[in-house]
Amino acid sequence: MVFINTEEAEEAVIKEDQWSYHYTNTIAAGKKKFFRCNKVKARGKQCDAGIYLLFESTNDNVVLFRSTSDHTHDNIGEKPSRIPTEVKTIIQELFELKLKPKVIIEVLHERGITPSSIHQLNNFLRTIKSTKLGPTSISLGEIEQWCLESSQSIPESDDAPFVASYQIIYDDDGDINERSFVFLLQQKDFYKLPRYQKKTMLTQHIQ
Numbered sequence: 290m291v292f293i294n295t296e297e298a299e300e301a302v303i304k305e306d307q308w309s310y311h312y313t314n315t316i317a318a319g320k321k322k323f324f325r326c327n328k329v330k331a332r333g334k335q336c337d338a339g340i341y342l343l344f345e346s347t348n349d350n351v352v353l354f355r356s357t358s359d360h361t362h363d364n365i366g367e368k369p370s371r372i373p374t375e376v377k378t379i380i381q382e383l384f385e386l387k388l389k390p391k392v393i394i395e396v397l398h399e400r401g402i403t404p405s406s407i408h409q410l411n412n413f414l415r416t417i418k419s420t421k422l423g424p425t426s427i428s429l430g431e432i433e434q435w436c437l438e439s440s441q442s443i444p445e446s447d448d449a450p451f452v453a454s455y456q457i458i459y460d461d462d463g464d465i466n467e468r469s470f471v472f473l474l475q476q477k478d479f480y481k482l483p484r485y486q487k488k489t490m491l492t493q494h495i496q
């Protein structure tokens with residue numbers, strides 16, 4: 290399907306009401322904007338069905354491509370947990386007491402509960418932590434979007450950081466694993482700062 294401009298293409302994608310922006314790749318032919326099936330969560334296994342828009346580099350045309358795979362989102366469920374709900378509640382309580390996983394297992398033992406394996410327990414503790422603190426990972430597409438947004442306007446506040454410069458390198462066959470990011474964060478009063486402080490800030494950003 291070929292559209293004559295970006296608005297028409299984006300509108301067609303929105304109208305289908307099943308796609309969420311996933312990531313963008315740039316190849317010689319143009320920019321490929323990928324959308325994932327939004328019947329599954331952004332984190333974790335994705336539905337096989339997907340689409341992308343190709344913004345042709347030589348003209349204004351936008352071409353919609355569809356994956357040949359059918360939707361598989363019905364088969365992607367959350368894996369049934371082998372830790373019973375009552376035990377989960379107890380683990381959560383012990384976690385709140387800031388006990389270490391090893392100690393939690395011991396306490397479960399003492400209470401006559403067959404403890405889960407340390408691996409299973411660690412997985413569950415990670416889930417608790419991430420629901421408390423929000424997701425700890427960010428997709429490459431999100432970083433790209435963030436770089437773009439943060440580089441467009443310089444914040445009014447002197448000490449709010451912004452992206453001073455960024456570069457995203459793609460390889461030609463569009464393999465996302467081969468992408469690399471370089472970005473430089475800066476804040477407005479950076480040049481007014483004493484030299485030693487600049488050095489510390491740059492080091493922090495690199496980490």
Ligand SMILES: [Zn+2]
Pocket residue numbers: 326327328336337338360361362
């Ligand atoms: Zn799907």
